[in-house]
Amino acid sequence: AQSVTQPDIHITVSEGASLELRCNYSYGATPYLFWYVQSPGQGLQLLLKYFSGDTLVQGIKGFEAEFKRSQSSFNLRKPSVHWSDAAEYFCAVGASGNQFYFGTGTSLTVIP
Amino acid sequence: NAGVTQTPKFQVLKTGQSMTLQCAQDMNHNSMYWYRQDPGMGLRLIYYSASEGTTDKGEVPNGYNVSRLNKREFSLRLESAAPSQTSVYFCASSEVGHRGRPEAFFGQGTRLTVV
Numbered sequence: 001a002q003s004v005t006q007p008d009i010h011i012t013v014s015e016g017a018s019l020e021l022r023c024n025y026s027y028g029a030t031p032y033l034f035w036y037v038q039s040p041g042q043g044l045q046l047l048l049k050y051f052s053g054d055t056l057v058q059g060i061k062g063f064e065a066e067f068k069r070s071q072s073s074f075n076l077r078k079p080s081v082h083w084s085d086a087a088e089y090f091c092a093v094g095a096s097g098n099q100f101y102f103g104t105g106t107s108l109t110v111i112p
Numbered sequence: 113n114a115g116v117t118q119t120p121k122f123q124v125l126k127t128g129q130s131m132t133l134q135c136a137q138d139m140n141h142n143s144m145y146w147y148r149q150d151p152g153m154g155l156r157l158i159y160y161s162a163s164e165g166t167t168d169k170g171e172v173p174n175g176y177n178v179s180r181l182n183k184r185e186f187s188l189r190l191e192s193a194a195p196s197q198t199s200v201y202f203c204a205s206s207e208v209g210h211r212g213r214p215e216a217f218f219g220q221g222t223r224l225t226v227v
């Protein structure tokens with residue numbers, strides 16, 4: 001069965017520090033992988049996506065993610081976090097039949 | 113460039129009342145979805161519609177009904193609201209694009225409180 005695990009419920013980082021949010025997935029076939037960001041009171045915005053090819057994908061707002069098939073992971077990274085990055089982040093896998101499965105989210109707090 | 117539009121944005125209901133959440137997309141997508149978001153639970157699929165004229169249950173369909181009115185619109189109805197349905201509801205649409213790659217677009221959400 002398809003599933004997405006985000007092991008970190010909440011992460012706090014200092015502004016300017018690097019960030020890595022973890023995501024592990026379970027899916028039998030080649031996965032389509034996504035990271036979404038949700039600012040308070042807002043909908044979900046697509047940060048980046050992986051379909052195939054280069055395993056390091058670049059997204060908006062300076063984010064990147066690396067697909068590691070051997071580890072079933074798709075971790076999100078940013079070299080230097082800004083206060084405006086405080087939000088909730090969701091990892092998702094796109095499955096056949098145009099289905100999407102989401103993780104439970106990681107809440108990011110950025111301290112000055 | 114509206115994308116996915118949900119109405120209303122906020123709603124308070126009394127237990128037992130009914131209401132319909134509306135969703136419309138202008139991207140000509142075939143597939144549409146209703147999710148609910150609860151703290152610590154992520155997004156859980158309530159119902160989805162793979163194409164106009166079809167609907168299917170998702171993970172948490174009990175207490176809800178849906179209607180795919182046309183290709184653009186997908187509504188979610190609560191016939192008799194319960195406090196357990198207090199949540200944030202998101203509508204989404206998607207299309208299988210080039211080489212079968214899907215991508216979902218979300219509305220801004222409806223914050224529903226049932227008292």
